Amino acid sequence: MTSSASPGLARFNEAADRAAAELLHDVCASRAWGAAVAAGRPYARLDDLLAASDAAVVALTAADLGEAMAGHPPIGRPTQGDPASAREQGGVGDAERDELLRLNLDYQDAHGHVFLICATGRTGAQMLAALRERIGNDPDTEREIVRTELGRINRIRLTRRTEEDPA
Structure with missing residues (x-):
């Protein structure tokens, strides 16, 4: 390790x-990605x-992507008590929340998992526009979009975690 590593990265x-492993699981629920x-x-x-995160996302199987997506709450319903989830979904206003939740259910029926988007x-x-656009995608197209969005989310979360002051 060189001296260019931030204190959070050094930790x-x-x-x-x-x-x-716990820190990585908080970033992404895929065990393969974390390993x-x-x-x-x-x-x-x-x-x-x-x-390394990007390379690990590219290598995820469909099952690994499913495991990663299972760790994400639906857009419009951040995880209770999770400030990261609330921060990431901070752009969702009351006017859009009900529509996002309704369309997310339709998306889940069509694709078998939550709608994943880098909300930050x-x-x-x-x-909402992205959800409406993506709901009709075929499974292969949607899986690659999900992979890209997951990569973005992981990058943001890793950056935040390695720059946080633990105090």
Whole structure:
């Protein structure tokens, strides 16, 4: 490890295997993704960690993607007591919430899993438009869109976790 590692990245690199696995599981529920990212420790720079995350997302099987998606709440219904979930879905206003939840159920019927989108920085209207656009996708197309969105979410969460002050 070089001195260019941030204190948060250094903590992640030096964490016991169990603690690192827990942090990674909080980022992404896929065990395969977490194992692949953990196996690359130590990371000299955040960019190295993010590149490992990207490679691990690309390597996920359909079952691994399913496991990852199972860890995400529906858009419009952040996980209770989870500030990250609330922050990520902060762009959803009351006006869009009911419509997002209704369309998410339709999407789940069509695709067998929650609608996954990187909500950070998107408004409720933008997420509704994406949901309406994607609901009719064939399974292969949608799986690759989900893979891309999962990669974005993981990058944001990893960045945030390695830059957080634990105090």
